[in-house]
Amino acid sequence: MSTHRFTDLLRLRGPAQPTPITSPDASTLAAQLRDECEAMARYALHHGLPVAPELIAQLSALLSKTAPGIPVAAQQSTRDNAYALAAMHRKLATAIAPATPQAVTLLDAQHHDHRALAWLGPVPLIRLLTVAALGFLIAVIVIGLSPDVSSENIDRGFLQSNGTRLLWNVLFLLFCAGLGASFATLFQAHRYIAASTYDPKYDASYGARLILGLIAGLILVEMLPARLFDQGSMHSFGKPALAMLGGFSATAVHRLLQRLVDTLETLVRGDRAGDADAALQTQRSRAAHERTQWQSELAASLLDLQQSLDTSASGEALRRRLADFTRSMLAADSAAAPPAALQNFQSTEE
Incomplete structure (x- = not known):
């Protein structure tokens, strides 16, 4: 068939009608939402869980409108239905917690599937x-x-x-x-x-x-x-x-x-617990010595700040010294004090 003839046939048929979205993934997801919402609702009703009555009523009406046997033209907006089902799914999942929607749906399907064993x-x-x-x-x-x-x-x-x-x-x-x-x-x-x-x-x-x-x-x-x-x-x-x-x-x-x-x-290798304890004690002693040294330097810095207050130092210099001392005090809470902070504090000129 030539290209021109194919084009003429398309014009005779008129504009193409939009086809509904019926991809396998979309239908599977919608079916999963319906099945899990219905199973969770039955689970909540059977176990007397506190679920709002209007939620069950809305779900029942929505399930009847989105049943697989109803034509697409007779259904409401697919997007609105999916949004409503997703919102109900979240509320029902919160109501049946710690039970999970997957387990409830699987057990509900097995309950309705009558088998010999x-x-x-x-x-x-x-x-x-x-x-x-x-x-x-x-x-x-x-x-x-x-x-x-x-x-x-x-x-x-x-x-x-x-x-x-x-x-x-x-x-x-x-x-x-x-x-x-x-x-x-x-x-x-x-x-x-x-x-x-x-x-x-x-x-x-x-x-x-x-x-x-x-x-x-x-x-x-x-x-x-x-x-x-x-x-x-x-x-x-x-x-x-x-x-x-x-x-x-x-x-x-x-x-x-x-x-x-x-x-x-x-x-074979000997007990290594003693070596580990000795290393831990050495580390603790080093940390205690560094902290003591840091506290002594802070005390010296505090005395230096007090002497600056007694002299006729400018207000800007005092503010800088006070800011450096505040940063040094905050750094004292850490395990290892940064020595650069003290050096900057002690070398601050008026």
Whole structure:
């Protein structure tokens, strides 16, 4: 088609009509505002939070006007609706604090989404952790039925046992550590769910905590010397209990290993605490000496100012001396006094 003919067709069609802005980003943002405002309003009403009735009424009317099924021509100004939704969103977020709009919306959507395993938890993370905890519990019971799993065989450890007997006992300890790790992660995740501050971006950290719990439980039981806990209250704990404790708190095992490493470095390099204390005392003595010297120079400057007042000095010279003395007094509050201020003060001519 030639250019002239295409131009003639455009003229016959008349001026181009403005098309509404329906970009994916704009529609997604508007849908997010609607969903979060509606979820926060339901949350506030269910929990009896103090929300203004007119705010709920305005939100209900605005949601009915901006429903996705209503044509654009029948809606009000898109910009005005977005502004009103954003303002209501801020007010509702302040009303439901410390709960977050994201967590409230996610929990509200999961509540209305009826699933077969919904009784295991309100979000997929809780359901996965619950299944993991049940799996570790069943595994501990099943492995414990084996005749090779006993306190004598567990106490032998890696170096005094072998074969299938060692495999069953190590699996039993690993499942005990996993039971403690899954209990800790599930308990912590439930705290965020109860407070409605759950954030899905931290889901991967819970899987890492499960793995760290398994490793920490095995390290605490098999890798560390058995006499390490003889002097504490943990000497009466068996290896399964220690494995569960290690899985429950991997950070405690990390601190224990870090303390052992610090002790080893102290034995190799010597105790550096004495050197640090000596350096600190030297620094304090130097600071005290400098402060005493500074106070003496201030006293001398004050006497010089008093003598200037007794003489027939001009008013301008007295004002300069008084200003220099004031700056010197303000500088005296610092740890190290600037000597240049005193030199300028003492060398001021009349």
